[in-house]
Amino acid sequence: MDGLSVSGWVIAHPSNLFDVLGFEEGVHYEVVVTTFNEDGSPHASAMGCRVVSRSLAFLLKPHVESQTARNILRTGRGAVNIASPEYIVEAALDLSVVPMSFGLGEVLGVPVLCEASAVSEFLVDEVVRGDVWLQVRASPQSLKYRPAPARPYSRSAALLVEAAVRLSRVEPFLGMNRRDEALRLLSEARVFIEDSARLAGGGRLGQLVGAVRERLYSLERKIPP
Ligand SMILES: Cc1cc2nc3c(=O)[nH]c(=O)nc-3n(C[C@H](O)[C@H](O)C(O)COP(=O)(O)O)c2cc1C
The missing domain is CATH 2.30.110.10 (Electron Transport, Fmn-binding Protein; Chain A)
Known part of the structure; x- marks a missing residue:
């Protein structure tokens, strides 16, 4: 087949x-x-x-x-x-x-x-x-x-994956009362998001960066004082 x-x-x-x-x-x-x-x-x-x-x-x-x-x-x-x-x-x-x-x-x-x-x-x-x-x-x-040609490599997209993997771990760490670990992940994600934003352009990738940044802000608000 x-x-x-x-x-x-x-x-x-x-x-x-x-x-x-x-x-x-x-x-x-x-x-x-x-x-x-x-x-x-x-x-x-x-x-x-x-x-x-x-x-x-x-x-x-x-x-x-x-x-x-x-x-x-x-x-x-x-x-x-x-x-x-x-x-x-x-x-x-x-x-x-x-x-x-x-x-x-x-x-x-x-x-x-x-x-x-x-x-x-x-x-x-x-x-x-x-x-x-x-x-x-x-x-x-x-x-x-799909026998399609590979898409060109984008650092912006790769950096956004790095941000996403960190953001996805923030709530599990907060759930384990590991506030310091959650803060570290948020600060690393912030750097990746800003680097990604510089290379993202104004299209769908730029929109995705904006949404990931909003997620960063909403997770920051969940950090207990
Ligand atoms: C690049 C990347 C890799 C991930 N790898 C894993 C993984 O191996 N195991 C995991 O539980 N979550 C992983 N996550 C986080 C989950 O995708 C995310 O928390 C999530 O959607 C929770 O899983 P659920 O939708 O099945 O509840 C990863 C996230 C990213 C951005």
Whole structure:
């Protein structure tokens, strides 16, 4: 079936996934993980992802209290979506700036991100529950990708991902009464946001920077005196 094109997607066998997408073992990638909520609606979240080439596995680490962790525990499945930095930021912070639409994967029927450049549905093989993280090992069951040229690299977008990953950790740290850690994350995020803003232009990326900055301000207001 490799090479069959379905409405702009190339369908390939999942055993080719790491070669086709250029995943390298040991590298920490950032992806969008999509899962089903209990009410059947799709859920998207930015997540780190590693791969084990020998056994063809994805390794994910959702926070134990995240919606993604709950959905993965309940359904035992999801999808890894390779998407540009703007989607990583949107999926992490739910800013409603970058529209995301969802379809259903052809093999497992899980939600997939239509705007992704590659998608792999997965089944969970093993979950280890720690105090903070759920360690998930999952095997890819499908692979489809768009044969589009890579987009030009943007430092602004990359810096915004750095800001988003810090902002996404502020509330968990506040929940653990770790105010100093939350303050450190906010001050690092502020530097990334201002650097990102200088390189963002006035289009959608500029809008996204504005929304991330607003999120910074609203999180700053949550810091106890
Ligand atoms: C680049 C990036 C990587 C992230 N990686 C993880 C991760 O590996 N595990 C995690 O729990 N949250 C991670 N986050 C934070 C979540 O995306 C964010 O807190 C979130 O949407 C919470 O997850 P939930 O929507 O499943 O509740 C990451 C955020 C960013 C911006």
